[in-house]
Amino acid sequence: MSAASTADAPSQAPATDGETVNIAEQLTQMAARTPDKRAVVWTAGRDRSGRARYAHITFRQLEQETDRYAHGLERAGITRGTRTILFVTPGRDFFALVFALFKVGAVPVMVDPGIGRHQMRRCLSEVQGEAFIGVPRAHLFRTLYPGAFRSVRVAVTVGRRWAWGGLRLQDVRTDPWQPYHPVATHASDAAAILFTSGSTGPAKGVLYEHGMFDAQVRYLRSHFGYAATEVDLPTFPLFALFDAALGMTAVIPDMDFSRPGSVDPRKIIEPIVDHDVTHMFGSPALLDRVSRYGEAHGTVLPTLKRVMSAGAPVPPVVLRRMHTLLGPDAELHTPYGATEALPVASIGSREILEGTAAQTARGDGTCVGRPMPGLDLRIIRIDDAPIAGWSADLELPRGEIGEITVTGAIVTRGYHDNPGATAVAKIAHDGSTRHRMGDVGYLDASGRLWFCGRKAHRVVTSAGTLFTVPCEAIFNQHPLVFRSALVGIGEAGRQKPVICVQLENQLENQLENAKTRPDTAALRDDLSRIAASHALTKEISTVLFHPSFPVDARHNSKIGREALAVWATAQVRDEP
Numbered sequence: 001m002s003a004a005s006t007a008d009a010p011s012q013a014p015a016t017d018g019e020t021v022n023i024a025e026q027l028t029q030m031a032a033r034t035p036d037k038r039a040v041v042w043t044a045g046r047d048r049s050g051r052a053r054y055a056h057i058t059f060r061q062l063e064q065e066t067d068r069y070a071h072g073l074e075r076a077g078i079t080r081g082t083r084t085i086l087f088v089t090p091g092r093d094f095f096a097l098v099f100a101l102f103k104v105g106a107v108p109v110m111v112d113p114g115i116g117r118h119q120m121r122r123c124l125s126e127v128q129g130e131a132f133i134g135v136p137r138a139h140l141f142r143t144l145y146p147g148a149f150r151s152v153r154v155a156v157t158v159g160r161r162w163a164w165g166g167l168r169l170q171d172v173r174t175d176p177w178q179p180y181h182p183v184a185t186h187a188s189d190a191a192a193i194l195f196t197s198g199s200t201g202p203a204k205g206v207l208y209e210h211g212m213f214d215a216q217v218r219y220l221r222s223h224f225g226y227a228a229t230e231v232d233l234p235t236f237p238l239f240a241l242f243d244a245a246l247g248m249t250a251v252i253p254d255m256d257f258s259r260p261g262s263v264d265p266r267k268i269i270e271p272i273v274d275h276d277v278t279h280m281f282g283s284p285a286l287l288d289r290v291s292r293y294g295e296a297h298g299t300v301l302p303t304l305k306r307v308m309s310a311g312a313p314v315p316p317v318v319l320r321r322m323h324t325l326l327g328p329d330a331e332l333h334t335p336y337g338a339t340e341a342l343p344v345a346s347i348g349s350r351e352i353l354e355g356t357a358a359q360t361a362r363g364d365g366t367c368v369g370r371p372m373p374g375l376d377l378r379i380i381r382i383d384d385a386p387i388a389g390w391s392a393d394l395e396l397p398r399g400e401i402g403e404i405t406v407t408g409a410i411v412t413r414g415y416h417d418n419p420g421a422t423a424v425a426k427i428a429h430d431g432s433t434r435h436r437m438g439d440v441g442y443l444d445a446s447g448r449l450w451f452c453g454r455k456a457h458r459v460v461t462s463a464g465t466l467f468t469v470p471c472e473a474i475f476n477q478h479p480l481v482f483r484s485a486l487v488g489i490g491e492a493g494r495q496k497p498v499i500c501v502q503l504e505n506q507l508e509n510q511l512e513n514a515k516t517r518p519d520t521a522a523l524r525d526d527l528s529r530i531a532a533s534h535a536l537t538k539e540i541s542t543v544l545f546h547p548s549f550p551v552d553a554r555h556n557s558k559i560g561r562e563a564l565a566v567w568a569t570a571q572v573r574d575e576p
Contacts, residue, residue, distance in 0.1 A: 016187060016211075017186065017187050017188040017211070018186060018187070018188075019186065019187050019211070020184045020185070020186060020187075021185065021186065021187045021210050021211055021214050022102060022103070022105075022182040022183060022184070022185045022210055023102050023191055023210050023213040023214055023217075023245065024066065024099050024102035024103040024182045025182055026214075026217060026244070026245035026246075027059075027062065027063055027066065027099050027244050027245060028063060028182070030059050030228070030244065030245070030246075030247040031059040031060050031062065031063035033228070033247065034059055034228060034247060035058065035059055035060035036058050036059075036060065037058060037059050037228075037247070037249065038056045038057070038058055038059075038249045039056075039057055039058055039059040039061070039062040039095070039243075039244060039249065039250065040056060040057050040062065040091065040092055040095050040244075040249075040250050040252065041054055041055070041056040041249060041250070041251045041252065041271075041275060042054065042055060042056070042090075042091045042092065042251075042252040043252070043253075043254040043271075051270075052254065052270060052271070052274065054274070054275075055092075057092050059244075059247070062092075062095060062096060062099075062244065064177045065092070065096040065100075065173075066096050066099040066100040066103060066180070067100075067103075067174075067177060067178065067179055067180040068100075068173045068174045068175065068177055069096055069097055069100035069172060069173060069174075070100040070103040070104050070180040071174040071178065071180055072171070072172030072173055072174045073100055073101065073104055073106065073172055074104050075172070075174070076154050076156070076167060076171075076172050077131075077153065077154050078101070078104060078106050078130075078131045078154055079104055079105065079106065080104065080105030080106065080183050080185075081105060081106070081107060081190070082104075082106040082107065082130050082131055082154075083106075083107050083109055083127055083128065083129045083130050083131070083193065084101055084106045084107065084108050084109060084129065084130070084131040084132070084133060085109045085124055085127070085129040085131070085132045085133070085134070085149075085152070086098065086101070086108045086109065086110055086133050086134065087113070087132075087133070087134035087135060087137075087138035088133065088134060088135060088158050089135060089158075090237040090240060090252050090257060091252055093158055093169065094237065094240075095240075095241070095244055095250075097133060097158075098241055099244065100180075102182070102191065102210075103180055103182040103183065104180075104183060105182075105183035105185050105189070106131070107190045107191065107192055107193060108192045108193075109124070109127050109129055109192070109193045109195075109205070110192065110193070110194055110195065110238065111123050111124065111195040111203065112195065112197065112198075112203075112258065112553050112554050113258055114258035114259070114553030114554065115195075115197070115198045115203055115553045116553070117141070119198055119202065119203055120141075121145050121148045122148075122202070123195050123203050123205065124148055124149065125147070125148035125149075126205065126416075126417060126418070127193060127205055127416060127417075128151040128417075129149070129151060129152055130151055130152065130153055130154065131152060131153070131154040131155070131156070132149065132152045132154070132155045132156070133155075133156040133158065134156075134157070134158060135157075135158050135159050136157060136159045136160055136161070136162065139155065139157055139161075139162070139164050139166075140162075140164075142155075142164070143163075143164050154166070154167070155167065156168070156169060156171075156172055157169065185210050186210070186211075187209060187210055187211025187214070188209050188210075188211060189209060189210050190207055190208070190209060191208045191209055191210040191212070191213055192208040192213075193205045193206065193207055193208070193416050194206050194208055194238065194339055195339075196338075196339045196340075197339075197552045197553060197554040197555070197558070198552075198553070199552035199553075199554070199558045199560065200438070200454055200456055200457075200558075200562070201456070204415045204418055204421050205415055205416035205417070205418065206339045206340050206412050206415060206416075207412060207413065207414055207415060207416045208412060209412070209413070211409070212409065212410055212411075212412060213245075215408075215409035215410050216242070216342065216343075216410050217242060217245045217246060219343060219372055219410060220242060220246065220343070221246060223343070223346065223372060223373075224306065224308075224333065224346075226246050226248060226279070228246070228247035228248065230248045230249070230278045230279050231248065231249040231251060231275055231276060231277045231278050231279070232248045232249065232250050232251065232277065232278075232279045232280065232281075233251050233253060233268070233271060233272055233275075233277045233279070233280035233281075234250055234252070234280070234281050235253060235255065235257070235260055235263070235268070235280070235281055235282050235283070235286055236257070236260075236281055236283070236554075236555070237257055239281050240252065248279070249275075251271050251275045251277060253267055253268055253271055254267045254271075255267055255268070258553065259556065260282070260283045260285055260286040260555060260556050261283070261285030261286065261288075261289070261551060261555075261556025261557070262289075262556070263286050263289055263290070265289050265290045265292075265293035265294065266293070268280075268282070268286070268290050269290065269293075269294065269299055269301070272301050272303070272304060273301070276303040277301075277303060277304060278303055278304060278305050278306065279304070279305070279306045279307070279308070280304060280306075280307055280308070281307075281308045281309070281310075282307065282308075282309055283309060283310070283311045283312070283554075283555035283556060283557045284309055284311060284312050284313070284314045284315070284318060284555070284557040285551070285555065285556040285557045286555075286556075287307070287309055287314065287318050287322055288315075288318050288321075290322075290325075291318055291321035291322045291324070291325065292321065294321070294322075294324065294325040295321050295324050295325070299325050300325060301325045301326055301327075302326075302327045303327075304325075304326055304327070304330055305327070305329065305330050305331070306330065306331055306332075306333065307322060307326070307330070307331075307332045307333070308332070308333045308334075308335060309332065309333075309334055310334065310335050310336070310337065310342075310555075311552070311554065311555030311557045311558060312555060312557035312558045312559075313334075313366040313368075313451065313469065314332075314334050315476070315483075316352060316353060316357040316360065316361075319332055319349045319352060319353055319357075320353060322349075323349065323353075331348045331349060331350065332348065332349035333346050333347070333348055333349070334346065334347055334349070334352070334368065334369075335368075335369075336368035336369065336449065336451065337410075338435075338437055338438075338439075340411070340412045340425065340435050340437075341406055341408075341410055341411045341412065341435050341437065342410060343372055343410070344371060344372060344375065344377065344404075344406050344410075344437070344449075345368045345369045345370060345371050345372060345377070345449045346368070346369045346370075346372070347367055347368055347369030347370075347448075348369075351367075351369075352367065356448075360473050361473055361477055362473075362474075363470040363471065363473050363474055363534065363536045363537075364450060364470065365441060365442070365450035365451055365452040365467075365469050365470050365473075366450065366451045366452075366469055366473075367444075367448055367449070367450050367451075368441075368448075368449050368450070368451050369448060369449065370447055370448055370449070371406070371447075371449060372408070372410070374408055374409065375406055375407070375408035375410070375411075376406065376407045376408060376434075377404065377405070377406045377443075377449065378394075378395050378405050378406075378434075379395065379396045379398075379400065379401075379402040379403065379404060379405070379441065379442055379443055380394040380395055380396060380402050380403050380405055380436075381394060381396055381402050381403075382401075382402055382403050382440065382455060382458075382465075383403070384455070386423040386424050387427045387436075388423075388427070388428065389427065389428045389429070390427050390428065390429035390430070390434060396442075398442070398443045398444065398445060399442055399443070399444065399445070400442055401440055401441065401442045401452055401467060402440065402441075402442065403436055403437065403438070403439070403440055403455055404436075404437040404439045404440065404441050404449070404451075405427065405434050405435060405436050405437065406434065406435055406437065407429055407432050407433060407434040407435065411432075411433060411434075411435045412433075412435065413426070413433045414426060414433070424436070425438070438454060438455050438456065439451060439452075439453070439454055439455060440452045440453055440454070440455050440458065440467055451469060452467040452468070452469050452470055453467045453468035453469040453470075454468070454561075457486075457487075457561050458488075459486060459487070459488035459495050459497045460488070460492045460493050460495055461488075461493075461494065461495050461496070461497060461539055462493065462494050463539055464539075466486060466488075466497055466536070466537075466539065466540075468485070468486045468561070470536055471486045471497075471499070471536055471537050471540065472484045472485060472486055472499070474530060474531070474534050474536060474537050475499055475501065475527055475530060475531070475537070477530075478523075478526065478527060478530065479504070480503055480504055480523060481501055481502075481503065481504065481527075482502045482503055482504040483501075483502050483549065483559070484499055484500065484501050484502070485499070485500045485502075485546075485549060485559045485561055485564050486498070486499055486500075486540070486561075487500060487561050487564050487565040487568050488565065489565065489568060489569050489572060496542065496572070497539050497540045497542070498540070498542040498543075498544060498568045498572065499527070499531070499537075499540050499542070499543050499544070500544050500545075500546045500549070500564050500567075500568055501527065501543060501544065501545050501546065502545075502546055502547070502548060502549050503545065520545055523545075524543045524545075527543045528541065528543060531543075542572065544568055544571050544572075546564065546567065549564065550563045550564065
């Protein structure tokens with residue numbers, strides 16, 4: 001049974017393939033409506049007391065900057081269809097360059113530096129970028145691996161240029177200002193290549209189209225009620241780009257965007273207070289740090305009315321702690337999706353804390369809400385092989401766990417120059433493309449989607465299949481457990497299930513201060529008894545303690561279960 005709704009669909013229909021649409025026009029419209037409103041605010045230093053000093057650019061100024069860069073980029077040879085690798089620090093230049101690239105019809109290519117040199121080099125080599133715009137460190141990386149960038153014919157340095165040559169940013173900024181009319185791209189034209197996080201396999205280049213970006217903006221505006229008067233604190237650079245299209249002020253925090261799980265909470269709280277921020281995005285790891293600090297220091301953030309978090313399930317305890325910082329009418333939203341399809345579903349913290357959290361605790365999975373209006377979400381039987389075309393026998397009835405699939409205006413059609421990955425992830429369905437999320441879950445009787453983990457992480461034993469999120473929730477109820485991760489050892493079909501446990505950070509610090517250590521033998525016995533008492537976990541008899549789980553580079557929240565499985569295999573092998 002499918003889950004699809006059009007009752008609350010966005011007022012404007014999605015752009016069709018032949019329709020002219022350029023996502024940069026959204027910025028142009030906002031500059032016309034609110035020219036003097038601050039578009040981007042960033043930290044421009046600190047005074048002697050350590051307080052931040054800020055600078056900003058208005059929507060009119062940002063629009064004019066994009067025009068200046070668009071003229072210069074075109075003159076430099078970056079034009080319609082030019083794949084342009086972009087490594088620029090979030091801020092004024094980042095916004096201006098991205099929208100300038102959209103205006104000329106070029107295709108910006110963005111990848112997280114945190115995925116590591118080897119994977120980043122592989123990704124960018126596959127893209128065959130024709131232009132490279134980056135800060136000096138990015139250009140140094142390019143010179144170290146010339147083979148991966150032999151296709152680059154235009155290089156622009158944002159900052160001090162050294163021996164690698166090419167243009168400087170000021171060389172492509174045209175003065176005086178002249179309007180630049182965006183290229184008449186179509187809804188199906190390539191707009192950007194955004195790489196997945198690579199947390200469950202090689203990072204893949206997702207091909208975004210102008211029509212998809214346009215649909216995402218409409219979904220965000222209609223579903224979450226964004227108003228042009230709002231001020232946003234985006235802690236994930238790509239999400240910040242939506243602010244300009246939505247007419248929201250983006251306040252860029254002073255943080256290392258590649259390490260949100262290690263953020264200084266004070267550098268998140270400070271700009272929220274200084275700029276009366278009304279909305280923020282934060283990964284579960286970032287919100288965990290901010291909420292711990294805020295709760296401990298009695299922090300109150302009354303202007304925040306909406307907080308969004310994605311990248312991994314947000315533990316209910318983090319939602320509860322965050323609410324202690326917020327006003328009575330504020331809401332935390334945990335939208336579900338992926339780089340290939342976002343947003344797919346969403347749920348608010350009140351519905352979680354007042355209802356679904358109890359079900360999650362008993363192993364029902366994590367409720368991620370109802371599918372977005374106009375999307376067609378269906379659960380299909382689990383299969384690791386490609387599925388070329390849709391057939392009715394693929395779909396499972398409500399209540400059964402299978403792979404989550406979706407089709408609609410926000411769904412990408414494929415990966416850049418990667419037919420193998422596209423074949424595995426896409427299903428042709430009535431003239432459209434259905435995306436296989438790679439996640440498992442089910443629809444309940446009321447049409448809500450429940451997430452049960454990654455398909456690749458399921459543990460298949462001789463007795464049946466165990467899914468990560470439901471099983472881990474049983475162990476996570478123990479007060480000494482910060483988080484747990486189910487992994488399988490051995491051959492699929494005969495795997496040995498192992499639960500890896502990371503202890504509560506605060507407790508570990510208290511115990512260290514007291515010069516004592518947790519009695520892991522007693523704790524292991526406790527967790528083994530818990531496992532034996534639940535039908536979902538009764539097969540799990542091996543408990544291992546890990547000091548700090550590996551996590552993804554993008555959000556620092558997805559557990560690196562592949563790496564944990566290797567570690568667990570060695571631990572079990574070395575046991576006496």
